[in-house]
Amino acid sequence: MPGPLSGVKIVEIAGLGPAPYACMLLADAGADVLRLERPGEVPTDAPHWDLLNRSRSSVAIDLKHPDAAALVLELVESADALIEGMRPGVAERLGIGPQVCHQRNARLVYGRMTGWGQYGPLADEVGHDIDYIAVSGALWGIGRAGEPPVPPLNLVGDFGGGGMLLAFGVTAALLEARSSGRGQVVDAAMTDGSASLLTMAHSFYAAGFSVEERGRNMLDSGAPFYEVYETADGRYVAVGAIEPRFYAALLEGLGLEASQLPHQMDTTQWPATKERFAAAFRTLTRDEWVARFASTEACVAPVLSPLEATLDPHNVARETFVDVAGVRQPAPVPRFSRTPGKISSPPEQPGRSTQSALLRWGIAASRVRELQGAGALGATPEPDEG
Numbered sequence: 001m002p003g004p005l006s007g008v009k010i011v012e013i014a015g016l017g018p019a020p021y022a023c024m025l026l027a028d029a030g031a032d033v034l035r036l037e038r039p040g041e042v043p044t045d046a047p048h049w050d051l052l053n054r055s056r057s058s059v060a061i062d063l064k065h066p067d068a069a070a071l072v073l074e075l076v077e078s079a080d081a082l083i084e085g086m087r088p089g090v091a092e093r094l095g096i097g098p099q100v101c102h103q104r105n106a107r108l109v110y111g112r113m114t115g116w117g118q119y120g121p122l123a124d125e126v127g128h129d130i131d132y133i134a135v136s137g138a139l140w141g142i143g144r145a146g147e148p149p150v151p152p153l154n155l156v157g158d159f160g161g162g163g164m165l166l167a168f169g170v171t172a173a174l175l176e177a178r179s180s181g182r183g184q185v186v187d188a189a190m191t192d193g194s195a196s197l198l199t200m201a202h203s204f205y206a207a208g209f210s211v212e213e214r215g216r217n218m219l220d221s222g223a224p225f226y227e228v229y230e231t232a233d234g235r236y237v238a239v240g241a242i243e244p245r246f247y248a249a250l251l252e253g254l255g256l257e258a259s260q261l262p263h264q265m266d267t268t269q270w271p272a273t274k275e276r277f278a279a280a281f282r283t284l285t286r287d288e289w290v291a292r293f294a295s296t297e298a299c300v301a302p303v304l305s306p307l308e309a310t311l312d313p314h315n316v317a318r319e320t321f322v323d324v325a326g327v328r329q330p331a332p333v334p335r336f337s338r339t340p341g342k343i344s345s346p347p348e349q350p351g352r353s354t355q356s357a358l359l360r361w362g363i364a365a366s367r368v369r370e371l372q373g374a375g376a377l378g379a380t381p382e383p384d385e386g
Contacts, residue, residue, distance in 0.1 A: 003030020003341045008174065009361075011075050011082040012036065012056070013063070013096070014350075017129075017154070018162030018190065019085030019113040020052040025167040027055035028332035028341040034075065034357055035348075036061045039378025043349035047325045053347035054324070059358060060351025060378025067376040069095035071363070076101045076108055078362055080177075081170050085113035088123050098185045108183040109173040113166050115157070117189030129157035132190040136161070138198055145215030145222065161193025216267075218242070224274035225250060225264065228303060235286035236303035239277075249298040253289075254280045351378040 005026060012023045014037030027033040035053065039060035061068050073096065076082060082101060084091050091097045091112075098110040115132045116122040122135070133139040133156045134149075142156075143149040166188035177183050204210035204217070216222040225241040241250040247264050251257070254277065261276070262269035281289065286302050293300040304312060310321040310328050322331045325346035332341035354377055358368050371377045 001339045003028070004336055004339045005171075006030035006339070008032065008081070009079045010034070010170075011072065011079045013072075013082070013084035013086065013091070014038065015085030015113070017052075017085075018158045018166065019083055019111075020050075021159050021163030022111070022113065022166040022170070022188075023056065023083055024052050024054060025163070025333075026170065028343060029336075030339070030341060032056075034059060034079075034361060036063070036072065037350045038062070040350050042379045043352040045352070046349065047327070047346035048349050050347050051327070051329050054329075055342075055344045056348075057345075057353035057357035057360075058348040058350050059354045061354075062376055062378070063094050063096075065374070065376040067371055067374050071358075071371060071376065072096045073101065073104050074363060074367075075361055076105050079105065079108060080174055081109040081111060081183075083111040083113070083166070083170065087126075088114060088118050102183060106182055107177050109170055109177055109186060110183065111166055111170040111173075111186045111188065113162060113188050113190075115190045117192060118185075118187045122191075129154035129162075129190065132157040133161070133194045136191045136195040136198070138194040141201065141214055141217075141220050143214050143221075145213070147215070149214065156197065157190040157194050161195075161197055162188065162190040165193040165196070222267070222270060224270055224277050227274060227277070229278055229281035231281055231286040231289060232283060233285040237281065237286055237289050238301045238303050240299040240301075242299075246297050246299050249293075249296045250300065253293050253296055253298050253300070256280065351380070354378060355380045 008026070008031040010023065010026060010031050010033045012019070012033050012035045014020070014035050023033050023035070033056040035056050035058045037058055037060060039062055043058075043060070061071065063069070063072075082096075092099075101108055101110055112118060114123070115127045116125060130139065130151050138156050138161070139149045139151070141149070142152050166186065169186040169188050173184055173186050201210065205212070210217045214220060218226055221227055225239060225247050228236050228238050230236055239250065241247045244264065248258065251261070256276065261273060284292070289300060290302050309315055315321060319331055321328050322343065324343050327346070329343075332343060355368055359365060368377070372380065
């Protein structure tokens with residue numbers, strides 16, 4: 001069966017990071033996503049290295065060329081959505097902003113991915129993931145007591161608060177457009193999205209469960225039962241024994257008596273308890289601890305590197321990672337029981353499908369040749385010529 005978004009057509013204005021990730025999710029779920037990106041050298045058949053660009057066709061187009069905007073608007077006429085990740089106002093200056101696009105297709109969902117949003121005092125400022133999650137409050141609590149915050153790769157802003165929420169917003173707007181017959185603009189900002197990820201944290205603050213001190217709370221490395229510990233071989237295990245029965249299983253596996261320790265929720269004694277746990281974990285290797293805690297409800301797991309994770313038995317059994325064109329990579333998510341998603345193709349070299357994809361989207365061959373002759377499109381590889 002085709003994916004759940006089969007039949008949905010999306011124009012992607014190529015960018016970096018969160019917007020391509022959103023488009024990857026939508027394409028893996030079956031949407032026909034046409035990626036428009038800057039022309040470069042004549043593309044080859046070899047897959048591109050950027051896995052975020054998988055499952056979709058690539059068209060090389062010079063958006064600064066005067067004829068390029070006209071082609072984008074032609075594509076918009078038959079599209080369900082357009083996604084762009086440029087700074088506010090850039091799409092308008094290029095002649096492909098939401099107002100002109102909606103004049104050509106009133107049902108179009110126009111997805112916009114930025115760090116700061118389309119308006120606000122910082123809207124025109126530059127930035128990266130680390131800046132957006134700093135202002136949203138997300139970065140502040142990631143780190144240990146007495147130490148600076150630690151950047152969580154670029155997972156919280158770019159991908160969690162950015163790409164995933166853009167994909168959600170576009171999908172929600174597509175559903176609404178089916179009933180109303182009207183499209184709309186989806187303003188997805190990484191500051192907004194990463195702030196949304198903090199909803200439970202704000203609940204804890206409001207209820208008095210958390211204090212505004214880094215590394216002093218249950219989920220931020222303050223608690224000894226929700227922590228990462230080094231093992232005898234210099235590796236690590238992750239512990240998440242929050243509930244009383246899980247905590248009891250943890251103590252049993254560590255060979256510690258509850259009667260000889262402070263109460264689990266005595267926050268004043270958490271640092272001392274953590275030292276006891278750390279000393280215990282240093283007595284065995286990571287894999288020895290994993291074997292000891294297997295099926296015990298202690299919530300202890302090995303900390304695996306990304307490459308190790310591809311070989312983990314659980315991940316192998318669930319096919320969490322798949323091989324495409326010789327490259328191991330995360331499989332499509334989430335999983336659908338009846339209309340599973342799939343990686344339809346490895347990432348293409350920029351412009352690899354310029355001619356064939358435009359023809360498939362209904363652009364006449366003569367129009368393609370006209371645009372190529374004018375320099376609005378990039379060079380087409382030999383297999384597509386003719």
